[in-house]
Amino acid sequence: MKSATPKVLHELCGRSLVGHVLAAARELDPENLVVVVGHAREKVTAHLAEVDAAVRTAVQEQQNGTGHAVRIALEELGSRVDGTVVVVCGDTPLLTGATLSALAATHHGDGNAVTVLTAEVPDATGYGRIVRDEVTGAVTAIVEHKDASDAQRAIREINSGVFAFDGALLADALKKVRTDNSQGEEYLTDVLGILREAGHRVGASVAADHREIAGINNRVQLSEARRILNDRLLTAAMLSGVTVIDPATTWVDVTVTFEQDAVVHPGTQLLGATHLGEGAQVGPNSRLTDTVVGAGARVDNAVSYSSHIGAGASVGPYAYLRPGTRLGAKGKIGTYVETKNASIGEGTKIPHLSYVGDATIGEYSNIGAASVFVNYDGQDKHHTTVGSHCRTGSDNMFVAPVTVGDGAYTAAGSVITKDVPPGSLAVARGQQRNIEGWVARKRPGSAAAQAAEAAARQGERED
8 A cells, every 4th residue: 555554444435444344244243353463453453442342353473374364363262163253354345244144144054164255257367266066066176366277267256355164163174274385374265175175065155246355455446446335325325315416526434324305416525424414405515524414404615524504504605614513493604604613593694704613603693794703812712602683793803702692783893802781782993084185195196186086076066
């Protein structure tokens, strides 16, 4: 990956590679879930604790092969392993729980000692081929590409590296795995030959979609997997009653949820725990992270983090909702408005060119254009409260901490530094003074002076 980040911690669609594999494995409801860690294990272990606190880890101090890794995992369990052991790779984010369930079902149904998850691919170049018994269908060999005959290279069924084993037989066979190979490692695939020679059946389960078994080894493959998974998520959303206008420019995380008749317009990213309510519309060109959008609400050309947008509310265009924003039902956050840690009541509007930070605003108030809630004194943040049914003028500064009471008005251009009682009008600005004739005296002959002189003559004629 050419990265300081361990490969399995690279993300797509809101989860790490290993996080996707864990989610798929959890769908089997396993008694134990063990992750073998080695390279950069401190980072990987810390991440595992965040995404799945119940997972167990086994440390592979020396990377001595896949068979060695599985043996380390069994040793972590500390006792005889009965039942089925499913082995998966940590870099296969497209693998689904349904496919793993089908693998386990085939394993039990066919009475196999080991069952290989396979896939039929358009181009099998470089992959190990699955060779089957023509009569029974049992797997007789996995032949690496370099060792395959021309007839074997024509086989399109390949080994995925995912297996279901009889636990007791696996533990015994791992003791017999040799290291007399070019890499000097313990290969898990050698277990298949050991069990087959002992008279046990080796079977296969074919994945419905060969793309599920794709491993990620570079950022090109990561981007390809992201597109596949994104398409899968959008397809599921559309089949559940969501309209996605342009899937090619819409990106969602696996944790995003929708209700029926939500509409997603082009150029939109829905990330984290974002939820769109019934009939909500988002986009175009919006990015919502951990944001709840209420039923029938509209978000247009906006960015939102950790916010709640009420039913029937309107946001944008070109609005920025920062964490802690709560917009009430039928409220409005308009063009070039930024909010942060702000509770905005039902029906309240902040239409234009304003910053509202660390504030509580009541119901059905209107905040005038170009208003700033001055919340920071250079050291601490302070809170502003504006009541219900207030009308604040344009170009107001509310210097926190300050309270504007219910039903109060503030005049345009005011700097509000003192509390405004309910029902009052606050005026906090200098008196206007007009100095007549200033342009003629200070800018004689200028275009402004000529215009003023012409206006004066026109006034005289009208008189």
